Amino acid sequence: MPTYRAPVKDTLFVLEAVAGLYNQSHVPGFEAVSPDLVEAVLNEGGKFCGEVLAPLNLPGDRQGCTRHADGSVTAPDGFAQAYKQFCDGGWGGLIADERHGGQGLPYTIGAVMQEFIAASNMAFGMYPGLSEGAQAAIEVVGSPEQKAKWLPNMVQGRWTGTMNLTEPQCGTDLGLIRTRAEPNADGSWSITGTKIFISAGEHDLSDNIIHLVLAKTPGAPDSVKGISLF
Incomplete structure (x- = not known):
């Protein structure tokens, strides 16, 4: 059975001697970052990845996900329990804004944890990774109401997120998407189209999944600049 041991010692050296992490206290979000704190986070994160995710x-990979007749999907054995440990440990909120229940640590620390997770179990890492991407989009362009409704639950891991990009006729060339969004009189939108291969699009790890859907509105440019997010 392959094993994984996070390179915590090497990473700490790079963060301090190469990246100069502890010389950034003047940068917002870095004020409370100390060697002791970073070492504790990475040691525990590495332990979680090595002892829980890697096995x-x-x-x-051998089992894969199971799609049931009703369209529901079950993750491989052990994933749900590991995800609960992930959430209970606060790993999903490591770099999230404290206003939404996160710990507010710099993205640099989050990137290290993402590397540990990807190296120990990339398939598992897709679930929180996609959710973090959805959270970032909502944080940047979401309305105050959307942020208040979705982000606390996503940061805590009770809800996860996705990004609905791929369609039958396009994968990497998103300028070719055909999904359309038409405005309704009540301010809502009606979306029609077909999305496929949506990573983490259905699973049993969280209570709810927030799907961010790429679509084009009437009159939008026929290129990637014409894409909106719903």
Whole structure:
């Protein structure tokens, strides 16, 4: 059985000697970052990845997800329990804004944890990784109401997120998407189209999944600049 041991010592050296992490106290979000704090976070994160995630990597690949007749999907054995440990440990909120229940640490620390997770179990890492991407989009362009409704639940891991990009006729060339969004009189939108291969599009790890859908509105440019997010 393959094993994984996070390179915590090497990473700490790079953060301090190469990246100069502890010389950034004047940068917002870095004020409370100390060597002791970073070492504690990375040691615990590495331990979680090595002891919980890595042992699920090979059997998870062999088993895969299970799609049931009703359209629901079950993740490989052990993933749900590992995800609960992930949430209970606060790993999903490591770099999230404290206003939404996160810990507010710099993205640099989050990037290290993402690397540990990807190296130990990439399949598992897709779930919180996609959710973090959805959170980032909502944080940047969401309305105050959307942020208040969605982000606290997503940061805590009770809800996860996705990004609905791919369609049958286009994958990487998103300028070719055909999904359309038509405005309704009440301020809502009616969306029609077909999306496929949506990573983490259905699973049993969280209570709810927030799907961010790429679509084009009437009169939008026929290119990637014409894409809106719903």
